[in-house]
Amino acid sequence: MSAQWDLAVIGAGPAGMTAAMTAARLGLKVGLLDEQPRPGGQIYRNPAQPTPEVLEALGEDYAHGMKLIERFRAADIDYRPGATVWDVTADGEIAFLRDGVAGEIRARHVLLATGAIERPVPVPGWTLPGAMTVGAAQILLKTGGYVPDHPAVLVGGGPLLYLVAWQYLKAGAQIGAILETVPRSNLWSALPHAPGMLRQGRLLAKGRRWLRDLRAARVRRIRGVTDVRIEGDGAAEAVSFQARGRRQTIQTPLVLLHEGVIPNTHVSLALGLEHGWNDVQQWWQPRLDEWGRADKTGFSVAGDGAGIWGAEAAEHLGLLAAHGAAMALGGDSLDQTGVAEARTALNAAAGARAFLDRFYRPARSQRVPAADDTIACRCEEVTAGQVRHAARLGALGLTQAKAYTRCGMGPCQGRLCAPTVSALIAETRGLDDADVPAYRPRPPFKPVTLGALAAPAFRAKAG
């Protein structure tokens, strides 16, 4: 017999944890499935054995996350870590793998809290070992206290990039340079939203502190960087770029890329929930009501998976989504004060978000490869030129591009290449990004072996 929950939450980041705790308080029978072995999501990625040295480098926001995790662990929730969800059906059946064994849960309402992924940065050489995302490097710092042993070069823009540079500084690691690719003209579209940003004093103070400390440490920041290439034979050896009208090269075995994050919509798209294009964040997001509920009955989305709001807002969205689910299930014991506080905090956060999204909107050249021989799909090694060719032959979206090029057919199933492939198709066909249909992933969401499906637990359920 598979378990039956009122609410199944998928993902144990700030949104998922808060939603689960709130729903439990509202009297629902709550379970949470998360792929990681410990709660926290990527933002509060939580080491098995935290050391004081790492915690010190990570700063106070991370300490806040550790407290949230403590409260989550103490709550009355059927928490299943290490569970890879590979299918969710329209009537709330969730199939997952844990330790290679298949399991299944049934839930009256499903809340997706699957967070964000980093936007792909398809520049020449981005597939070389030694080129990785800033977020990946930060995960190594959070979980194992790893810092670069040679001066690393950070390329791109956005708050995370400066945060990680600052964390490296605190940890005593050297930074070769920060190459800033965000167009300076972004300021003009961001400026009308400056008042909203200015009202978020704490956020602003944090950012100022990072930049001040980087300046004091004389970290080299190069602005207006374009035409980034990672060079090397078999591994990254250098990064070259254009700035101030001349080509420059910096030797480094570690190039860290970041152009912001986008919602991880893999499951919400697979479920066929209605999505809309967010032109500022340049990706799809599910269309939701004010309680985080989707157009399909029985499904909600909270946190960065619903549109990038950041970790603090994710807690508020989680709280609201738990209420939305409780109401959908016929509950009426709501926490009016909590809801009102969450709405006020979200309004304030939205003001700052509007500014940040516009200010750090990535340059087109960091999002859409100019050269035809740059790889767009890492799994199947499909180049930008091949995607352009497919688009000229008639591919209208990733689904058709697959048929021509195999892009999106690798194990990532389009998670990583879809933004690049869609942008290439839009460009080639002269369409707006919003007119290229979103990709439609299919289960299994992660590769599942037949062996796992033949395991006794699954057979018992199927039989």
Place this chain on the structure above:
Amino acid sequence: MFRRLETAGRVETVTVSVGGKPVTLPRGETAAAALVAAGEAVGRTTPVTGAPRGPYCMMGVCFDCLVMIDGAPNRQACMIEIREGMRIDRQDGARRLGG
């Protein structure tokens, strides 16, 4: 590419092998971290052109960290916690997932 911050505290460790070489690192880390700790940037070569790849996202999205673990191919190194005696080896070429 990376070094680990020194810690004054006590940490429980696990020893795994990376390409046959023993590597000791804190319990709770991933197989991808073991590659990093071993100073190994490459986890696999691609099935199409044989190009070397290493971990890119560290959060289960890109599948560039596929390696052989205890002889089984296509394991996502960044999502797998290390165990004492685990064998982590480079995966060369062919990949068939879900079979």
